Structure formats: C-alpha cells, structure tokens
Amino acid sequence: MEFLGFNEAETQAILLSIKVAVYCSLISLPIALWVGYKMARHDFWGKSIIESLIHLPLVMPPVTTGYLLLLLLGSKSLVGQWLFDTFGIKLAFSFHAAVVASVFVSFPLIVRSIRTAMEMVDTGLEEASRILGVGKIKTFLRVTVPLALPGIISGTILAFARSLGEFGATITFAGNIEGETQTLPLAIYAKMQIPGQENATLRLVIVSIVISFIAMTLSEWFIKKIKHDRG
Amino acid sequence: MTEVDFLLKRKNFNVEVKEHFCKGITGIFGPSGSGKTSLLHTIAGLEKPKEGKISINGRVLFDKNEGVNIPVEKRNIGYVFQEGRLFPHMTVEKNLLYGNKRFGSKKISFEKVVEMLNLKHLLNSKPSQISGGERQRTALGRTLLSSPDILLLDEPFSALDAKIRNQIIPFILRIQEKVKIPIMVVSHDLTDLLKLTNKLFLIKNGQCVGHDKYYKLLKDQNALEIFGSAPLVNSITMNVLETNPETGLTLLGWKESSPEVIISCEKSRNGYKPGEEIKIFVDAADIAISLEKSSTITIQNQVQGTITDIIKRGSTLLCIVDAGFRLVVEVTSESQNRLGIRQGSKIWCMFKSVSIDVAG
Numbered sequence: 139m140e141f142l143g144f145n146e147a148e149t150q151a152i153l154l155s156i157k158v159a160v161y162c163s164l165i166s167l168p169i170a171l172w173v174g175y176k177m178a179r180h181d182f183w184g185k186s187i188i189e190s191l192i193h194l195p196l197v198m199p200p201v202t203t204g205y206l207l208l209l210l211l212g213s214k215s216l217v218g219q220w221l222f223d224t225f226g227i228k229l230a231f232s233f234h235a236a237v238v239a240s241v242f243v244s245f246p247l248i249v250r251s252i253r254t255a256m257e258m259v260d261t262g263l264e265e266a267s268r269i270l271g272v273g274k275i276k277t278f279l280r281v282t283v284p285l286a287l288p289g290i291i292s293g294t295i296l297a298f299a300r301s302l303g304e305f306g307a308t309i310t311f312a313g314n315i316e317g318e319t320q321t322l323p324l325a326i327y328a329k330m331q332i333p334g335q336e337n338a339t340l341r342l343v344i345v346s347i348v349i350s351f352i353a354m355t356l357s358e359w360f361i362k363k364i365k366h367d368r369g
Numbered sequence: 370m371t372e373v374d375f376l377l378k379r380k381n382f383n384v385e386v387k388e389h390f391c392k393g394i395t396g397i398f399g400p401s402g403s404g405k406t407s408l409l410h411t412i413a414g415l416e417k418p419k420e421g422k423i424s425i426n427g428r429v430l431f432d433k434n435e436g437v438n439i440p441v442e443k444r445n446i447g448y449v450f451q452e453g454r455l456f457p458h459m460t461v462e463k464n465l466l467y468g469n470k471r472f473g474s475k476k477i478s479f480e481k482v483v484e485m486l487n488l489k490h491l492l493n494s495k496p497s498q499i500s501g502g503e504r505q506r507t508a509l510g511r512t513l514l515s516s517p518d519i520l521l522l523d524e525p526f527s528a529l530d531a532k533i534r535n536q537i538i539p540f541i542l543r544i545q546e547k548v549k550i551p552i553m554v555v556s557h558d559l560t561d562l563l564k565l566t567n568k569l570f571l572i573k574n575g576q577c578v579g580h581d582k583y584y585k586l587l588k589d590q591n592a593l594e595i596f597g598s599a600p601l602v603n604s605i606t607m608n609v610l611e612t613n614p615e616t617g618l619t620l621l622g623w624k625e626s627s628p629e630v631i632i633s634c635e636k637s638r639n640g641y642k643p644g645e646e647i648k649i650f651v652d653a654a655d656i657a658i659s660l661e662k663s664s665t666i667t668i669q670n671q672v673q674g675t676i677t678d679i680i681k682r683g684s685t686l687l688c689i690v691d692a693g694f695r696l697v698v699e700v701t702s703e704s705q706n707r708l709g710i711r712q713g714s715k716i717w718c719m720f721k722s723v724s725i726d727v728a729g
Contacts, residue, residue: 266454268441269413270468270515277442280467284458368457368495 148338150317151325152345155302158233158321162240162301163294166248170293174252175278179261195307196246203242204310211238211311235312236319240301247300248293255289256282288361295357299350322346371519371551375421375431377404377411377575384408384575394545394552396562399572399595405555408572409521412553413448414441425518447517447550451524453508455496461507462492468515475516476548482510485547486540502533506540513548520544522554526561538564538728542648559599564650564728567604571595584695593682601653601687603696605630609641618722621649623694631669632725648728653687653699655724659717660708668719672696676714679705690718 144152176182177189195203212218212230221227229235259282267277283290305323312319314328322342329339371390376383384404397405410416412423414430417438423431425446430439455464465482483489486506491499496507505525512520522541526534542565545552553570556562562569563583571578571592579592586592587601607621607630619641621630632649641647662671674692681687686705690696696718710716 260454262450262452262454263456265415265441266448266450267456267467269415269444269446269448270511271442271445272468273440273442281456285456368497 144341147316147320148325148342151320151322151342152349154233154236154317154320155322155346156349158236158240158304159298159301161237162244163248163298165237166241166245166297167290167294170245170248170252170297171283171290174249174256174293175282177249177253178256192249193246195243200243200304200306201310204239204307204312207235207239207242207307207311211235230311231313231315231319233312233318236308236321239307239311240304243304243307244297244300248297251289251293251296252286255286255293258289259285288364291360291364292357295353299353302346302350302353322349370426371412371553372422372424373408373412375411375418375423377407377416377418379404379407379575382575384411386572386575386577388570388577388580390551390553390570392549392551393568394541394554394566396566396569397553397555397572398557398559398562398569399578400597401557403572404575405557405572406523407575409448409523409553409555412519413446413521414439414444428518445516445518447512447515447520449505449508449512449520449522449525451527453496453501453504453528455504455507455511457496459495460492461488461494461496461499464496464507465492465511465514467511476550477513477516479514481547482513485543486510500533501529502536505529505537509540509544513544518550520548520550520552522552524555524557526556526558534561535564535726535728539648541565542728559596560602560650563602564604564648584689584697587680587687587689587697588678593680598683601697601699603651603653603656604648605651605694605696606646606648609643609645609647611643612641621647630672630725631722632727650726650728651696651720651724653697655720656696656698657719658688658698658700658704658708658710659719660710662717663719666719668721670718670720670722670725672718674716674718676710676712676716679710679712690716692718 173192177185208230209215210217213222213228218229221229229238263281263285264277267281268274272280303323304321305327308319308321309324314320314324320328322345326339326342326346329335329342373390374387376385384407386408397408399405407416411418418431418433420433421431422429422433429435429437430444431437456467459467465479465488469479483492486509488506488510491503491507496504499507526537529537541552554562554565567583569583569586570580571586573595578595579586579589605623607623610620610622610629612619619632621632630649672692674690674696676688677691678689679686680689684701685699686702688698688700688710690698698718
C-alpha cells in the first residue's frame with residue numbers, strides 16, 4: 139500500500155476496516171440465515187417484539203447503540219465482568235468491540251434482506267423436497283438457501299458496506315485506537331481534525347468510496363449471474 | 370394395501386375417511402372443496418388429522434392413539450403436485466436425481482425412467498425452458514426415482530391443455546404397468562380420471578359417497594349426482610389388428626373374438642404395430658343405438674351388445690351395454706320409447722371413427 143502514498147497508519151486503517159467488515163459479514167450471515175428463516179416461516183409468541191429489537195439499531199442513533207453496548211458488555215457490566223472472569227476477555231475498546239458494534243448495527247439490514255428473499259421462496263418447493271425424502275435441514279440448504287441466494291448475497295454485501303461506514307457505535311464502544319479500532323471513517327474523522335491534512339483526508343475518502351463501489355458492483359454481478367443461470 | 374381411517378378438522382367441514390385402497394389406479398373425484406387434496410395431504414403428512422390411523426402395506430404412518438406421526442420425509446410417499454413443483458435452480462437431470470438417495474431398494478433405474486418418460490433430450494434444460502407437459506413428466510420421473518410405496522397425483526392435468534393431457538395419460542398407465550405401485554389420482558375432471566381407471570372414490574363435503582367400479586357407481590343416484598353433468602367417457606383398451614396407411618385407418622379388436630372397431634388416423638399417431646395395446650376413449654353421448662346393423666350409413670363402427678342396465682340421469686338415460694367390453698351410452702327417453710329398448714335388449718352401438726380419441 140505504501141506505493142499509493144499511504145503511510146503505515148493509513149494502511150492499517152484501510153486493512154482494519156476491511157477486516158472488521160469481513161468478520162462482521164461472516165458472523166452476521168449464519169445468524170441472519172437462521173433468524174431470517176424463522177421470521178419468514180414461523181409465527182411464534184413475541185415475534186413482533188423480537189422484530190422490533192432487531193430493527194432498533196436501524197432507527198436509533200449509532201452512538202446510542204454503542205452506548206448501550208458499553209452498558210451491556212463494558213468491563214463494569216455483569217456480562218463484561220463475567221467474560222473477563224471466565225475467559226479473560228476484555229471486550230470494550232478492542233478490535234472485537236469494533237466487530238461487535240458493526241454486527242449490531244448491520245444486523246437489521248442483512249436479516250431484512252434474507253427474510254424477504256426467503257418469503258419469496260415457494261414453500262411448496264420445500265414441501266416437495268421433504269416428500270422426496272430430504273429432511274428439514276438439507277431441504278433448507280439445498281432448496282431454500284439457493285433460491286434465496288440473490289437476497290442472501292445482497293444482504294451480506296449490505297452488512298459489509300454498513301460495517302465499512304460504521305462510525306458512531308464503533309467510536310463509542312471500541313474507541314479510536316490507531317491500529318486496533320481506528321477504521322477508515324474514524325481515520326478520516328481524525329485526519330479532518332488536523333490542519334494541513336486535507337490531501338490525506340481526501341485520499342482516504344476515495345479509498346472508502348472505491349471499496350464500497352467494488353463491493354456493490356460484485357454483488358450486482360453475482361445476482362445477475364444467478365438470475366441468468368436460472369433462465 | 371393402503372389403510373386410511375382418520376378425521377381431519379377443517380375450517381368449514383371435517384374430512385372423515387375410512388377406506389382401504391388396493392393396488393392399481395384409484396381415481397378420486399369430487400367437487401372442488403370436497404376434501405380430495407386434504408385426503409392426499411393427510412396421507413403424505415402435510416396435514417395432521419385430529420384422530421385416526423394411516424398405514425401403507427402394514428407400515429403405520431400415523432396413529433393418534435399410539436402417538437405415531439412419521440415425518441413427511443420418512444413416509445416414503447410419492448407426490449406429484451398440480452404445478453409440478455420442479456426446483457427452478459436445478460436442471461431436469463438434477464431434479465430427477467433429487468430424491469434418488471432415499472434409503473431402500475431401487476424400484477426403477479434412472480435410465481429406465483428417462484426412457485419411459487421420454488426425457489433424454491431434456492436432461493440439461495432448466496424447468497423454465499421446457500413445456501408444461503415436459504415439466505409434469507419430469508415431476509413424475511423425479512417422484513418415481515425416490516422409490517415410493519405409493520404414488521399420489523394431485524390434479525396432475527389441470528395445468529395442461531387437453532391435447533397434452535392425452536399425452537400424459539399413457540405415461541401414467543405405463544408407470545402403473547412397470548412399477549406396480551398403487552396410484553391415487555385426484556381430479557375434478559371426471560373424463561381425465563376415466564381415461565386412467567374405472568376404479569373411483571367419490572368424495573363430497575369430506576365424506577365418502579362411493580368407492581367402486583365406475584359402471585357400478587352409475588347405478589347409484591348419490592354417485593350420479595356427484596358426476597353432475599360431466600361428460601361420461603368410455604375408456605376401452607384394444608389391440609391393433611392392422612393399419613392402412615392409404616386410408617389412414619387403424620383397425621382395432623378386442624380380445625381376438627369381439628367386434629372390430631375402426632379408428633381414423635387424424636387423432637391417432639402413426640406407426641402402430643399390429644398387436645400393440647392402445648387405449649381409446651368415446652363419449653357416452655357420441656354413441657347412437659340402433660336395432661339393426663346398417664350398411665347405408667357412413668358410420669363404420671357398429672358393435673353389437675346387450676343392454677344390462679338403464680339408468681335415469683336428469684332428462685336423459687344411460688344404457689350400460691355389454692358388447693364384450695362395457696359401454697355407457699347416453700340417449701334421450703324419447704328415443705328409448707321410440708325404439709322400445711329395455712334391459713336385455715340386443716342392440717347395435719354406432720359411433721363415428723372421428724369421435725374416438727386415442728391416448729398418446
């Protein structure tokens with residue numbers, strides 16, 4: 139990265155951002171698949187409450203989400219203390235905190251997208267699969283997931299992109315530590331505070347645009363390809 | 370043997386069936402909303418009855434008292450849906466092989482299914498690229514390859530137009546012949562069912578109204594009521610005696626001795642071999658009755674028989690004629706009076722070659 143004129147701190151911010159976004163998508167995806175499927179196929183008591191809870195980070199200011207995470211998982215909270223006592227993990231103000239913050243903020247987007255895609259999958263096809271002797275889990279993997287794939291991909295990319303842009307919850311819950319939690323938006327913000335860093339700021343802004351653009355284009359291309367293959 | 374004895378609660382009515390279904394093809398007929406599909410759903414495990422017991426060849430699939438409820442995927446049932454329900458993201462070949470890994474012995478091989486249902490040229494196509502009839506054949510093949518103990522066909526024709534229906538029928542008959550598993554077919558179209566079988570199960574408001582041979586059911590006023598005004602079709606299996614490419618006519622016979630029936634080529638495919646068995650269909654209303662044979666008429670098919678029953682159906686009469694094979698003839702009561710025919714009368718049944726439909 140040095141050849142593009144980035145210094146070490148900037149390179150770190152770029153790589154860290156991508157790393158957080160990848161972790162965030164990989165962690166959100168399996169959970170969102172399960173939650174999205176449950177939401178699309180089952181009615182259960184308290185469904186609308188769970189739905190509201192999942193969607194809360196979408197409408198709340200991210201700073202609030204970060205603050206709540208700090209209250210819930212910070213080192214002085216019950217969960218935080220338990221995590222430290224049992225596993226020796228200090229979550230708040232660490233790389234993992236940045237991932238957790240991203241997961242919470244992007245989860246409503248990925249769940250929504252997967253759920254809608256799964257609602258579009260004809261339950262008759264799942265029935266047909268089971269009558270043919272294929273169990274529930276295999277039916278899910280062989281019929282539901284492939285048919286909902288465009289929605290699953292765009293949901294994952296949305297989560298990835300949202301995580302790249304995450305600022306408020308990250309700075310509140312994970313802090314702004316260079317090389318550990320300082321992702322691209324935080325680095326840009328930090329640069330903006332220093333006079334004479336306009337060029338550096340702009341460079342990072344462009345990088346952030348390029349990464350988002352590549353992610354979106356790739357997802358569009360994938361979805362087009364899937365739709366084309368189905369004829 | 371399939372033993373069914375259950376009570377299923379629906380919103381508007383209950384479906385209550387207590388019946389044995391034997392080998393061969395059983396046609397399940399009734400008005401829409403009568404519980405036909407619910408019956409198949411319950412056997413397949415897609416709907417759970419409130420009470421009762423269901424077993425196939427002695428294997429209990431559901432027993433309320435014993436707390437048995439085998440999940441759908443373990444019931445070993447073949448189910449073909451009205452819309453085929455092929456997996457759109459898989460090729461025809463992948464669809465066919467989808468349930469192939471089911472436990473137990475194979476009843477039929479992949480190659481045989483492909484040949485029997487004429488699917489070879491479609492294997493690499495996607496379901497969206499093939500016709501409705503081809504989709505339904507693929508669905509049949511996919512179900513057969515899952516080696517089911519019973520085949521349930523839920524309105525397999527209703528998405529197809531009349532011409533393609535007649536093309537699917539011989540495939541189903543061939544399946545019955547080669548795989549020898551019981552088949553239950555649901556349809557709201559009596560003609561379609563009669564082309565497949567003469568064993569009918571009649572259902573109305575969730576209750577069985579009749580379960581017998583078609584000719585016997587005709588004598589039952591309750592059953593006749595269910596048949597409504599649907600055209601009654603005669604379905605006869607005959608052997609090809611000879612074909613005449615010049616006139617385009619095919620000569621058919623019934624078990625060597627009986628009368629010959631001539632069918633015209635327009636509706637039959639070419640290339641019948643002598644001795645080949647084919648199924649023909651004639652509407653009861655397309656047959657005329659005459660007291661003697663006539664040589665001064667264009668009608669070529671003149672078959673002698675004895676009237677075994679006369680049944681009143683609305684304003685018309687149904688004559689059941691034994692002509693070596695059974696024929697149902699629909700006439701007006703005015704004609705009956707004029708000819709003076711009654712039970713036991715020896716008469717000639719006349720029907721035009723062009724009024725004959727052929728399966729395939």
